[in-house]
Amino acid sequence: MDCCIEMYSFSKSFNLPGIRLGYAIGNRKLIENLKSIKTVVDVSAFKPIQYLGKEILEKDIRGELEHFYSRNNSVYAQRINKFRELFRLHNIEFYNNIATYYVWFNTKRISDGGNFGEQLFDDEGILIVPGCEFNSCDEGWWRISISRSDDIIDESIDKLIRFLAKLR
Incomplete structure (x- = not known):
């Protein structure tokens, strides 16, 4: 002290x-x-x-606030799991973390170059942030927030699925 x-x-x-x-x-x-x-x-x-x-x-x-923390942790864990399932299905590398309301994923295997985020925004209206805004510029890392409502998270996952299908 x-x-x-x-x-x-x-x-x-x-x-x-x-x-x-x-x-x-x-x-x-x-x-x-x-x-x-x-x-x-x-x-x-x-x-x-x-x-x-x-x-x-x-x-x-x-x-x-113990009930608040328990419920909050459960909500975020469910949202993170939705993204984990999506990323596993599409063979997308992700950072397996439960201590935040952001999901980090890497698009190197599915997209060449750094325009993944721009394309995703232009095509589906989903804004993700390049990883190099926060740390080293390891190519292909992106951050997406899961702090919105479940309805918006589910809609975003549907849009992301549609977008990933176009890339294949």
């Missing part, structure tokens, strides 16, 4: 992507320094969102 702080975001843990709400814990002096920097550099989140964050943390401390 004397030399560091830990920072957390509400994005993944509490299904609030895009809200940009987080917190830091640790050494009091370092937190004060961070606060003085963030006050000059950032704009704080809308007050009602901050109050929501406070409520969420209080409920978590009281143990009132």
